[in-house]
Amino acid sequence: MMKSVFKALNDSSRREILEILRLGDATAGEISDRFNMSKPSISHHLDLLRQADLVSSKKKGQFVVYSINLLALDETISWFQMFKPESIAEKPRIRIPLSQY
Amino acid sequence: MMKSVFKALNDSSRREILEILRLGDATAGEISDRFNMSKPSISHHLDLLRQADLVSSKKKGQFVVYSINLLALDETISWFQMFKPESIAEKPRIRIPLSQY
DNA sequence: TATTTAATTAGTTATTTGTATAATTAAACA
């Protein structure tokens, strides 16, 4: 839901977490090491990102590994597309077989 | 700046205002007529949208006409693209002369 | 010029939010 997505994105620490996860999965501890902020605060930020489905998490033994959810980002982009007037750039792309080039 | 954009988008009334302006320009009064909310509150929402450059405004006599700023929406979409791994879909589109179809 | 209309600015208040510390859960291991 877009409400939770925009809520999650309305914080620079959370946006920074996404930029970290963009480069690869990371545990909660690895993420919190990148910030001057308590672990519980980071945990809370991760929770909001998860509520927005922007990240997913998976327990690995003692650790919790977080991953970015690219699908949710695509859906968010789609929400923005609603505002764009019809234009060639957005029409379904015509795919030409590679052999033609 | 993305900070002000996400701040502006993190409110359902402001998102609704964008959806109204998507259909065409409107005065502050026309916009506030669509809400069960005081005029000053709407004025404040419009101010935040303007700070984020998501809308522009122009005085027309006694009225203030608001317009959606599609360019800012494009820039926001670009911000999201940063997260997407390189893929064919995002590479610059190869344009084929119409005569080929 | 006095009044009406459109909109914003000023000031207030209840709610939400971001952060911290303390307490708890759960896994690893000596």
Added chain:
DNA sequence: TGTTTAATTATACAAATAACTAATTAAATA
């Protein structure tokens, strides 16, 4: 099994936010 490590949950509090009413600005017009 007792201790350490990783992470979350619980709780509290200051700061930010969204809403309101009242006051102000500015344009139109009787």
